[in-house]
Amino acid sequence: MKEIRGRRFPNERDLYAAKDIKLVDCVFDGAEDGESALKEAKNIVLENCFMNLRYPLWHDGGVTLSGCSMSENCRAALWYSSDIRVTDSKLHGIKALRECDGATIENSEIVSPEFGWKSRNVTLNQTTVQSEYLFLLAQDLRLNGVNFKGKYSFQYVENATVENSVLDTKDAFWHCKNVTVKNSVVKGEYLGWYSENLTFINCKIIGTQPLCYCKNLKLVGCEMADTDLSFEYSEVEAEIKGTVLSVKNPKSGRITADAVSEIILTDDSQVQCECEIYQRRIA
Secondary structure (H helix, E strand, O other), X not given: OEEEEOOEOOOOOOOOOOEEEEEEOOEEOOOOOOXXXXXXXXXEEEEOOEEOOOOOXXXXXXXXXXXXXXXXXXXXXXXXXXXXXXXXXXXXXXXXXXXXXXXXXXXXXXXXXOOOEOOEXXXXXXXXXXXXXXXXXXXXXXXXXXXXXXXXXXXXXXXXXXXXXXXXXXXXXXXXEEEEEEOOEEEOOOOOOOOEEEEEEOOEEEOOOOOOOOEOEEEEEEEEEOOOOEOOOOEEEEEEEEEEEEEEOOOEEEEEEEEEEEEEXXXXXXXXXXXXXXXXXXX
């Protein structure tokens, strides 16, 4: 592998179709304002590099970034690429990852609206994320130790596992399929509407009107805080610790909680409520 140290790359396609190179302490910046510096590259390693130009890593295969920093100007950094590993780095440009296959990101900081759209086989470990529409239409995700803040996350996601994480979000997991969340805190309004095969295990769920219009929804050993108007029109099996503020017109299944402060079954419900609701004690 050829090693390049301390160079500046300011031009259009400066390293186009490069192969088997290691870049150390390099800078992608300059008045030339070049784009697509490493497009169509294969087997490349970047260490302690600074990237301030657009579209640097498109259609690449075998990309390793360590200790790198992408600025706000480094938009749409990783698109249509595969076999990606990112550690101890900052990804701060909008749309930093899209339509990629096989990406592992660890101990990093992501500040990137529209991150991860239509990507597959993505792993995030011990990473902080700020984003809007995080992982829209993505598949096969694994998140562990992720601290996320943003809105409209995980919409239309299929096949995902989230563990030991904190998700401060809104409208999360809409239309998702085959998603399991374990040992995590999920805070936000309108959680999980229209989902299918969504499971929460040992989680704390916070926020208004969660988990409506769901199919095959499961909660195991979960706590629900400030969750009013829960489970409307949902097929649900839930075992809940503590009190639920209110349950409204659940479609079917069984809900067991220490207490439900209010059970709302309205005459104008558009489904027949066949859900059993059990309270371990009366609120």
